[in-house]
Amino acid sequence: MIKIAVCGAAGRMGGRIIAAIKETEGVELSGALDRPGHPMVGQDAGYNAGLGAIGVPISDDLNAVVAGCDVLIDFTTPKVSLKNLEVCALHKKSIVIGSTGFTPEERALAAELAREIPAVIAPNMSVGVNVCFKVLADVAKILGEDFDVEIVEAHHKMKKDSPSGTAVRMGEVVANALGRDYNKVANFHREGICGERTHEEIGMQTIRGGDIVGEHTVYFIGMGERVELTHRAHTRDMFSRGSVRAAKWVVTAKPGVWDMQDVLGLK
Numbered sequence: 001m002i003k004i005a006v007c008g009a010a011g012r013m014g015g016r017i018i019a020a021i022k023e024t025e026g027v028e029l030s031g032a033l034d035r036p037g038h039p040m041v042g043q044d045a046g047y048n049a050g051l052g053a054i055g056v057p058i059s060d061d062l063n064a065v066v067a068g069c070d071v072l073i074d075f076t077t078p079k080v081s082l083k084n085l086e087v088c089a090l091h092k093k094s095i096v097i098g099s100t101g102f103t104p105e106e107r108a109l110a111a112e113l114a115r116e117i118p119a120v121i122a123p124n125m126s127v128g129v130n131v132c133f134k135v136l137a138d139v140a141k142i143l144g145e146d147f148d149v150e151i152v153e154a155h156h157k158m159k160k161d162s163p164s165g166t167a168v169r170m171g172e173v174v175a176n177a178l179g180r181d182y183n184k185v186a187n188f189h190r191e192g193i194c195g196e197r198t199h200e201e202i203g204m205q206t207i208r209g210g211d212i213v214g215e216h217t218v219y220f221i222g223m224g225e226r227v228e229l230t231h232r233a234h235t236r237d238m239f240s241r242g243s244v245r246a247a248k249w250v251v252t253a254k255p256g257v258w259d260m261q262d263v264l265g266l267k
């Protein structure tokens with residue numbers, strides 16, 4: 001039985017991940033964590049998962065929870081995830097990180113911290129989005145330079161980072177396929193007399209409102225036609241099931257940073 005602990009257990013994803021662990025064979029919830037001072041610390045973790053009491057309290061003791069697990073699933077924020085990665089490395093435990101909004105410097109630090117433990121770090125754990133990542137590179141290469149690329153994402157109004165980690169990864173995949181540097185060609189802002197669109201730029205647009213779980217469209221816009229590749233999440237459950245699948249996979253992986261395409265065998 002693989003022992004999984006969940007960090008961010010009082011959050012939107014934390015609750016769904018605990019529910020997914022409960023429905024998955026071969027794994028058990030060994031611990032649940034949230035931030036010191038959170039009102040749900042001390043309460044049973046099953047309540048946020050809609051399960052009633054399951055006998056695992058939400059703790060704020062990171063070291064104790066990590067010591068008692070085989071793998072930590074972490075859906076919090078980049079800064080918290082980096083700390084969790086450091087503590088997992090100290091305890092030689094595996095980690096699955098779903099947090100988004102990492103800066104390039106934070107990504108480099110994560111790779112450094114994961115030199116001796118296996119870590120899955122992925123902005124989107126759904127099968128559908130990871131298949132999109134795979135086909136996007138081919139679509140971009142086939143359509144080539146005659147098509148302008150714009151990416152639009154929509155999420156709930158509580159989301160803290162923008163653009164979404166998924167949209168950033170889509171931009172990186174397209175930019176790489178076209179031989180461009182995402183950090184140079186991503187355009188996050190158009191306002192006023194901002195001039196004609198450049199050939200190389202990838203427009204990144206963000207919508208925030210209500211309870212939208214997550215939607216992403218990559219537009220390839222040519223003269224006279226366009227191709228749109230869209231993914232729509234109906235619930236958070238395919239993210240949470242994906243994270244549990246990643247946890248089962250990562251405990252036997254070699255040290256280093258892996259992503260969901262490694263877990264799904266899409267590379």
Ligand SMILES: NC(=O)c1ccc[n+]([C@@H]2O[C@H](COP(=O)([O-])OP(=O)(O)OC[C@H]3O[C@@H](n4cnc5c(N)ncnc54)[C@H](O)[C@@H]3O)[C@@H](O)[C@H]2O)c1
Pocket residue numbers: 007008009010011012013014033034035036038075076077078080097098099100101122123124125126161239
């Ligand atoms: N990779 C994916 O498939 C995927 C899917 C959905 C969301 N996300 C990402 O997951 C993250 C969390 O999303 P959410 O909607 O669950 O957010 P949320 O705000 O509902 O939950 C985050 C939880 O982390 C807790 N937290 C904050 N600081 C902490 C600390 N120091 N120690 C322990 N817990 C701490 C918060 O109290 C909160 O309960 C975001 O970055 C989001 O973009 C990724």
Ligand SMILES: O=C(O)C1=N[C@H](C(=O)O)CCC1
Pocket residue numbers: 100123124155159160163164165166167213214
């Ligand atoms: O709800 C969120 O927050 C989501 N975040 C991920 C992202 O930033 O790409 C995945 C979709 C949901």
